[in-house]
Amino acid sequence: MSKDIRGKVWKYGDHIDTDVIIPARYLNAPEPAELAKHCMEDIDTSFAGAVQQGDIMVGGWNFGCGSSREHAPVAIQASGVSCVIAASFARIFYRNSINIGFPILECPEASESIKAGDTVSVDTKTGVITDETTGETFKAVPFPAFIEKIIESGGLLPYLKEKQD
Amino acid sequence: MGMTMTQKILAAHAGLKEVQAGDLIEAKLDIVLGNDVTTPVAIGVFEKAGFTEVFDREKIVITLDHYTPCKDIKSAELCMTAREFAHKQGITHLYDVGTVGIEHALLPEQGIVGPGDCIIGADSHTCTYGALGAFSTGVGSTDMAAGMASGLNWFKVPAAIKVELKGELRPFVSGKDVILHLIGEIGVDGALYRSLEFTGEGVASLSMDDRFTISNMAIEAGGKNGIFPVDDKTREYIRDRFGREPVEYTADEDAVYERTVTIDLSQLEPTVSMPHLPSNTKLAKEVAGLRIDQVVIGSCTNGRMSDLRAAAAILKGKKVADNVRCIVIPATQQIYLDCLKEGIIETFIEAGCAVSAPTCGPCLGGHMGVMAAGERAVTTTNRNFVGRMGHTESEVILASPATAAASAVAGCVAVPGDEQEAQR
Numbered sequence: 218m219s220k221d222i223r224g225k226v227w228k229y230g231d232h233i234d235t236d237v238i239i240p241a242r243y244l245n246a247p248e249p250a251e252l253a254k255h256c257m258e259d260i261d262t263s264f265a266g267a268v269q270q271g272d273i274m275v276g277g278w279n280f281g282c283g284s285s286r287e288h289a290p291v292a293i294q295a296s297g298v299s300c301v302i303a304a305s306f307a308r309i310f311y312r313n314s315i316n317i318g319f320p321i322l323e324c325p326e327a328s329e330s331i332k333a334g335d336t337v338s339v340d341t342k343t344g345v346i347t348d349e350t351t352g353e354t355f356k357a358v359p360f361p362a363f364i365e366k367i368i369e370s371g372g373l374l375p376y377l378k379e380k381q382d
Numbered sequence: 383m384g385m386t387m388t389q390k391i392l393a394a395h396a397g398l399k400e401v402q403a404g405d406l407i408e409a410k411l412d413i414v415l416g417n418d419v420t421t422p423v424a425i426g427v428f429e430k431a432g433f434t435e436v437f438d439r440e441k442i443v444i445t446l447d448h449y450t451p452c453k454d455i456k457s458a459e460l461c462m463t464a465r466e467f468a469h470k471q472g473i474t475h476l477y478d479v480g481t482v483g484i485e486h487a488l489l490p491e492q493g494i495v496g497p498g499d500c501i502i503g504a505d506s507h508t509c510t511y512g513a514l515g516a517f518s519t520g521v522g523s524t525d526m527a528a529g530m531a532s533g534l535n536w537f538k539v540p541a542a543i544k545v546e547l548k549g550e551l552r553p554f555v556s557g558k559d560v561i562l563h564l565i566g567e568i569g570v571d572g573a574l575y576r577s578l579e580f581t582g583e584g585v586a587s588l589s590m591d592d593r594f595t596i597s598n599m600a601i602e603a604g605g606k607n608g609i610f611p612v613d614d615k616t617r618e619y620i621r622d623r624f625g626r627e628p629v630e631y632t633a634d635e636d637a638v639y640e641r642t643v644t645i646d647l648s649q650l651e652p653t654v655s656m657p658h659l660p661s662n663t664k665l666a667k668e669v670a671g672l673r674i675d676q677v678v679i680g681s682c683t684n685g686r687m688s689d690l691r692a693a694a695a696i697l698k699g700k701k702v703a704d705n706v707r708c709i710v711i712p713a714t715q716q717i718y719l720d721c722l723k724e725g726i727i728e729t730f731i732e733a734g735c736a737v738s739a740p741t742c743g744p745c746l747g748g749h750m751g752v753m754a755a756g757e758r759a760v761t762t763t764n765r766n767f768v769g770r771m772g773h774t775e776s777e778v779i780l781a782s783p784a785t786a787a788a789s790a791v792a793g794c795v796a797v798p799g800d801e802q803e804a805q806r
Contacts, residue, residue: 236769282604285505
């Protein structure tokens with residue numbers, strides 16, 4: 218997960234729930250590309266059509282609260298977003314992101330300061346977040362080694378399989 | 383250092399003498415659960431990683447409850463994927479149309495889960511089984527796949543919030559009012575990453591159904607789990623149901639809690655959560671008179687026998703208001719049958735309610751009661767997020783079965799037991 222991340226920011230507020238990330242009416246077609254088409258549409262109809270490969274999503278407190286649907290981080294990932302930065306994450310969303318090998322960073326200061334449309338780069342190894350538009354830098358809490366290993370393996374199942382084989 | 387009830391269960395399942403909040407552990411799982419939305423994704427992950435066999439075909443439970451009886455071709459295909467996998471793997475606990483109930487009412491009823499268990503379910507309301515004194519938490523599909531493959535999963539041992547209950551509930555006030563009140567107090571992330579441990583002399587007065595409702599919505603405060611001590615009511619409930627040996631854990635005297643929240647049950651009044659967050663609570667009387675279009679009585683939160691009895695007691699001999707569609711969904715086939723025998727279904731139908739087979743349907747805006755723009759519902763479900771029950775401009779007000787039934791009769795938000803409100 219040390220690959221460089223750099224992109225334009227999509228900014229959202231507190232308590233972004235999994236029902237708005239991917240509404241339940243689309244869960245009957247769980248293919249990632251299908252989910253991406255409807256990602257965030259209940260609060261932002263522009264997102265799915267305009268998001269670019271590598272863009273970064275920034276949320277507030279308790280990002281990803283609500284249902285356990287893994288379809289939520291999958292939809293964000295499949296839409297091209299390279300990572301999510303938030304003040305805090307709801308715990309199932311946090312687990313799900315790690316388990317599918319999708320980088321997420323917890324950093325209240327970055328969540329507060331970074332604005333929509335800013336260009337931001339992230340070094341996931343060190344947790345350093347740079348807002349290139351303003352020149353500000355922030356430090357996210359790094360993952361414990363065990364979780365870093367899961368993400369490096371590409372998710373929980375590849376990690377388990379490596380361990381088993 | 384002392385451990386909480388949750389920490390003791392996790393330590394035992396990790397083969398450790400002691401754990402502390404923040405420890406990363408690997409624990410053995412007693413039950414791994416999934417539904418028709420999450421299981422097909424888990425199967426994809428399981429097979430893609432090269433796994434071919436589940437760790438124990440008797441410890442995996444698949445309930446096809448969300449979009450069933452299937453609402454469209456795509457959901458029928460999801461069910462087909464889950465069904466074929468269950469047959470191929472010889473999974474004993476497959477619940478399909480005809481036997482299926484809403485998962486979190488079904489598993490306790492069937493005795494599949496019990497005290498001392500460590501359970502994961504790919505459904506956020508898996509925390510329900512904390513009512514039985516089990517550690518039980520909601521996870522995603524990849525976690526379910528890992529559980530199916532290995533019978534193990536990783537956990538961060540949670541810190542805890544103690545919820546001290548005292549007194550007894552008054553008439554027309556139930557477990558739903560307790561949990562909505564608590565979420566209103568601590569917020570939708572008030573228990574984030576933490577366990578809610580319910581304790582105190584007030585616990586004894588709560589029925590098992592009240593406890594299931596309270597544990598069920600721990601996730602709505604961000605909680606990892608919500609757990610009750612095991613007492614005579616728990617033992618009575620699991621007798622003749624639970625096939626395995628129950629293990630009763632109690633928190634140490636010197637267990638560490640981050641904070642204590644005290645709730646005097648005798649002071650609670652019918653409570654509702656207004657759109658669009660479960661923490662946006664008001665007393666029902668504060669918003670009484672607000673016009674509604676729909677009432678839903680059911681779900682994993684409030685579709686159990688005592689919930690339906692409470693609703694029927696209010697609807698008996700009355701009519702649902704002309705401007706309201708009232709949908710009643712018994713949570714399991716057994717509950718449906720018991721309602722029939724007690725004459726409760728007759729009460730609902732005579733009052734003008736639509737009664738459905740068990741399904742999660744309307745709670746998540748799936749089917750069986752989806753709303754149009756501008757419509758508003760009082761429901762006994764668990765979430766009132768934007769678009770949860772249909773159009774993004776529809777609104778959901780969360781309430782107890784008694785409040786929902788009183789509102790159905792009144793045609794507006796109403797206070798149960800308050801005849802004046804009910805006749806307005």
